[in-house]
Amino acid sequence: MDKKIVSLLRFVLILSTILVMTYSRKGLHFGEPGYIIGLIYLISNIIFIRLPAKLIAKPKVSFAIFLFDILVISSAVYFTGGVETDFYLIYFLAIFIASVGQSTGGSIPIAIVASVIYAWFVYRSNPDISLLDSRFLIRIPFLFIISLTSSYWAESTRKELRKKEELEKFNVELKKQVEKIAAEEIELRLYNEKIINSVASGIIAVNQKGIVTTINPEAEKVLGYKKENISGYNIRSIEGIDQLWDKIDQAMSTSKPIIRDEVEILNAEKDRIPIGFNVTLLTGLNGEVTGCVVIFKDLSEVRRLEAQLKHAERLTYLGKMASWVAHEIRNPLTSIDGFAQLLINTKDSKIMNDYIAEIRKGTTRINNIISDILAFARARKIEFLRVDLKELIGSIVRDLKIKVVVSCQDQALVRGEEESLRRLFVNLINNSVEAMDENGMLKINFYRKNSWIVTEIIDNGKGISEKDLKNLFTPFFTTKPRGTGLGLAIVQKIVDDHNGKIEIKSELGKGTTCLVYLNEYQEKTRSV
Amino acid sequence: MKKKILICDDEESIRLLLSETLKEDYDVFQTDNAREAIKMITKDNFDLLIIDIKMPGTHGLEAIERIRERNKVIPIIVCSAYRLMEDDVVIKTSDVAAFITKPIDLKGLKTKIFELIGA
Numbered sequence: 001m002d003k004k005i006v007s008l009l010r011f012v013l014i015l016s017t018i019l020v021m022t023y024s025r026k027g028l029h030f031g032e033p034g035y036i037i038g039l040i041y042l043i044s045n046i047i048f049i050r051l052p053a054k055l056i057a058k059p060k061v062s063f064a065i066f067l068f069d070i071l072v073i074s075s076a077v078y079f080t081g082g083v084e085t086d087f088y089l090i091y092f093l094a095i096f097i098a099s100v101g102q103s104t105g106g107s108i109p110i111a112i113v114a115s116v117i118y119a120w121f122v123y124r125s126n127p128d129i130s131l132l133d134s135r136f137l138i139r140i141p142f143l144f145i146i147s148l149t150s151s152y153w154a155e156s157t158r159k160e161l162r163k164k165e166e167l168e169k170f171n172v173e174l175k176k177q178v179e180k181i182a183a184e185e186i187e188l189r190l191y192n193e194k195i196i197n198s199v200a201s202g203i204i205a206v207n208q209k210g211i212v213t214t215i216n217p218e219a220e221k222v223l224g225y226k227k228e229n230i231s232g233y234n235i236r237s238i239e240g241i242d243q244l245w246d247k248i249d250q251a252m253s254t255s256k257p258i259i260r261d262e263v264e265i266l267n268a269e270k271d272r273i274p275i276g277f278n279v280t281l282l283t284g285l286n287g288e289v290t291g292c293v294v295i296f297k298d299l300s301e302v303r304r305l306e307a308q309l310k311h312a313e314r315l316t317y318l319g320k321m322a323s324w325v326a327h328e329i330r331n332p333l334t335s336i337d338g339f340a341q342l343l344i345n346t347k348d349s350k351i352m353n354d355y356i357a358e359i360r361k362g363t364t365r366i367n368n369i370i371s372d373i374l375a376f377a378r379a380r381k382i383e384f385l386r387v388d389l390k391e392l393i394g395s396i397v398r399d400l401k402i403k404v405v406v407s408c409q410d411q412a413l414v415r416g417e418e419e420s421l422r423r424l425f426v427n428l429i430n431n432s433v434e435a436m437d438e439n440g441m442l443k444i445n446f447y448r449k450n451s452w453i454v455t456e457i458i459d460n461g462k463g464i465s466e467k468d469l470k471n472l473f474t475p476f477f478t479t480k481p482r483g484t485g486l487g488l489a490i491v492q493k494i495v496d497d498h499n500g501k502i503e504i505k506s507e508l509g510k511g512t513t514c515l516v517y518l519n520e521y522q523e524k525t526r527s528v
Numbered sequence: 529m530k531k532k533i534l535i536c537d538d539e540e541s542i543r544l545l546l547s548e549t550l551k552e553d554y555d556v557f558q559t560d561n562a563r564e565a566i567k568m569i570t571k572d573n574f575d576l577l578i579i580d581i582k583m584p585g586t587h588g589l590e591a592i593e594r595i596r597e598r599n600k601v602i603p604i605i606v607c608s609a610y611r612l613m614e615d616d617v618v619i620k621t622s623d624v625a626a627f628i629t630k631p632i633d634l635k636g637l638k639t640k641i642f643e644l645i646g647a
Contacts, residue, residue, distance in 0.1 A: 327582065330609035330630045335541040337631035342548055355548075358541050 002100075003053050009097045010045045010069070013090065017041065017073050020087045024080040034080035041072045059106055066098035066110050074117045078124075088118055088139055092146050099151035111147035115140050202275075202298070205282070207291040208252060210234045210245070214293075222275065222298045224268030240266025244277065244294070251279040252289050262299065274299040320476045321373065324485070328369050332362035375423060375490045376475065382497050384415040386521045389455060392418065393425055393444055400433060403441045412446035414453045414518040416498050421518075424494040427487045428457055428514050435461025435512060452500075452517040459513075464506040472504055530555045531575040531645050536565035536591070537607070538583045542630075546578060546607075549634045553647050562591035570598050575645045581608040589619060596623050603644045607632065 018038050021028045028034055048056070048065065055061055073094055077087045091114045099107040118139070122129060196203055202219030206212050212230050220227055223241070230238060235245055243263040251258050258279040267273050277296035284290045339355040339362075346352050389412040397404045414421075432442055436459055445456040464472070464479075471477045473492040478485035495502045498518055506512035535546045535558040547556040557574070559565050563586050565579065577595070581588035592604055603625035611629055619627065626640050 327609045331539050331542065334609070334630035334632055335539075335545055338542075338545040338549070338634055341634045342545070358544065361541060 003049070003056060006056075006097060006101045007045060007049045009093070009100065010048065013069065013073070013093050013097060014038070014041050014045060016090050016093060017076050020090055021076055021080040024077070024087075026080045028080060032079070034076055037072060037076045037079065041076070044068065044072070059102060062102045063106050063109070066094070066101060066106070067113060069094050069097065070110060070114050070117065074121065078121065088143075091118060091143060095143055095147045096150045099147055100154045102151075107147045107151040108144070111143050115143050118143070199295075202294075202296045204230075204235070204294045204296075205291060206235050206248065206294070208289060210236055210248070213291065219296070222267065222273065222296070223265070240268075240270065244275070244296075247277070248279055248292060248294060251281060252292055255281060255289055257281050257292075274303055317475055321377070324476055325369070325373065329366055332365040332369075335359065336362040372486050372490065375420075376486050376493055382417045382420065384417065384498075387414050387416045387418050387421055388412065389414055389421070389446060389453065389518075392422060393429075393455070396422065396425055396429055397442070397444070400429070400442070402433060402436060402438070404444065405441065406444045408446040410446075410448065412453050412455070413521040414498075415521045416518060420494045420497065424491050424516070425455075425457075427491050428516070431487065432457060432459035432461060432512065432514075435459055435463070437461075448520065449517070451520050453520045455514075455516040455518070457514040457516070458511065460511040463508040463510055463512055464504070465508055469504065469506060531647070532557065532573070533576045533578065533641070534559070534565060534568060534574045535578045536560075536562060536583075536588075537578075537580040539580070542580070542607075545632075545634075549638065550641070553638075554641075562586035562588060566591055566594050566598075569595055569602065574602060576641060577602055577604045578607050579604060581606060581610055592619075592623050605637075605640065605644075 018028065021034050021038060024034075026032075026034070028038070056065070070091070073090055077090075095107060095111050095114055098110040196214065196216045199216060200218060202222045203214065203216040204212060204219050205214035212233060212235055215227050215230050220230075223230070223238070225238065235241070235248065244265055247258055247261060247263060258277070260276065260278065262274060262276050264272055264274050275296045276299050277294055280293045280295070281289050282291040282293060336359050339358045343352060343355050346355065390406070390408055394406065397406070429442070433440070436442070441460055443456075443458040445458070447454050447456070468479055472488050474485075475489040476485035477489075478487075491502065495516065495518075500516065500518045502517070503515040504512065505515075531554050533550055533554045533556050535543050535556060537543050537546070537558075538560050540560070543558045543560070547558060550556050554575075557568065559568060560583075562579070562583055565577065566586075568574070569577065579588050579591060588606065588608070592606070595602070595604070604623065605626045605628060606619065606624050607628050607630065609630045625644055628637060628640070
């Protein structure tokens with residue numbers, strides 16, 4: 001119920017009642033009952049305005065109010081003799097207000113009460129009139145019609161108002177929700193942006209056309225470009241990163257991510273920068289590739305440190321080598337120098353020859369040491385030719401005093417330099433022979449594995465401890481009494497020079513197996 | 529009777545050189561390892577020991593310590609390709625009579641031995 005409208009209508013009703021009273025037979029005079037009733041009625045509406053809306057909305061309270069209206073109007077009319085006027089019209093208004101103010105169920109009883117009082121008034125003022133008089137009868141239905149139509153109208157208006165209110169409420173709620181979600185989304189985006197921006201790796205996201213959609217500050221720093229010069233552009237248009245683009249293209253076209261790869265790029269200043277990167281694919285709802293994310297890191301500092309470390313390692317080796325060379329050479333030098341000193345006072349030619357032989361032994365020894373150092377330390381270009389390993393190893397093992405079994409199903413032709421490879425296998429075979437006693441047996445197998453020719457050297461010697469296995473290829477590391485510690489370091493170097501690989505497995509007391517992988521020689525292969 | 533000198537060096541040519549140098553004036557004995565040298569000195573009376581430092585098996589410096597536990601008087605000459613300062617060789621000076629480096633000045637060695645034990 002709209003309190004404002006009802007109170008306004010009630011004022012109109014009060015005014016109409018006062019008018020009816022004024023123009024009634026007796027008229028409205030100060031101090032008379034009609035006057036007092038009119039005053040009470042006016043005050044009642046002021047109280048009505050003051051009443052809380054909730055209280056008025058209660059069906060019983062509103063019914064009481066409208067019943068009060070009918071009774072007050074009726075008594076006012078009665079006391080002022082307004083019966084002779086067309087006062088029944090006021091009932092229409094009262095019933096209309098009652099209909100507006102409450103539901104249909106509430107306005108019908110009001111209409112009945114109004115009809116009964118009206119009938120009673122008519123009867124009182126004119127006892128001769130029959131209740132079936134047409135003038136009278138014709139007015140009653142109108143009271144009900146007014147009651148019904150106005151309450152129907154009020155009800156539908158109320159419904160519409162309610163609907164509108166609900167809709168408005170719903171709209172307000174919806175707006176609130178939308179605003180909340182929008183705020184959350186902005187917050188989430190900012191949060192994600194913060195995460196991406198705080199990552200210490202460069203991050204670039206591209207769509208399937210190669211357009212850069214995201215780039216973080218670290219990526220800007222590494223590439224040397226500003227975000228606005230990259231974001232929204234095709235990654236191909238960025239100069240100097242072709243190698244990286246090729247990798248991205250490869251990842252997207254094959255739908256295979258790239259894990260831990262490295263390329264070199266040119267930054268905006270045209271400096272060469274090695275980068276390590278991963279390419280992760282972005283996929284749509286149906287699993288189709290929609291783009292990718294490249295996470296990369298500038299490896300310049302790592303490379304610089306690596307170079308420093310290598311340099312330091314080289315210096316350490318150099319120091320060790322210098323000390324080793326000094327010691328190893330001083331012994332034969334002592335013989336040469338000493339026997340030369342003795343020669344001065346020797347006249348016996350036989351003794352002289354013995355001393356000279358000792359001097360020559362010394363020079364040979366020094367020469368061997370120099371060869372070892374050169375084999376280990378010198379970087380040189382190798383001319384790769386066809387080497388028959390079966391033949392080479394056959395010539396090495398021919399003079400060995402232990403039992404040797406060589407097995408080979410096929411040819412064993414590799415790309416290599418015969419002299420280097422001879423040194424490699426002499427070193428390995430000598431190690432095996434030295435590890436065995438007179439009952440030792442050396443097995444040598446050749447086989448093909450992918451594009452490798454694998455040479456397997458198996459001995460049943462004393463084996464190598466786990467601790468020593470780790471240091472096998474370290475220069476100047478030796479477990480032999482008279483070893484130089486360069487033998488396997490030289491082997492490793494020769495294998496590296498040949499782009500091959502070597503594995504050594506061993507078990508103490510059981511023996512050692514060396515696997516040497518060398519590239520197979522193919523007729524088409526030209527020397528490099 | 530000639531005085532007895534023991535040479536301990538794993539290099540055959542060095543042993544030969546020293547014995548050729550000293551055999552005229554002394555009875556020269558030789559061994560290629562430190563363990564044998566310790567045994568020989570414990571068993572027999574030698575007047576002097578010439579020993580190398582870097583040898584397979586027992587190290588020369590360790591051998592000197594062990595010999596000193598058994599024999600406090602025998603003069604020991606260390607003969608090494610190492611240099612005391614260059615190669616961080618730590619040796620108790622009271623244990624050894626002389627430290628000579630390779631290559632060897634044979635005349636100087638002979639003089640030194642003569643100073644220590646006479647002829």
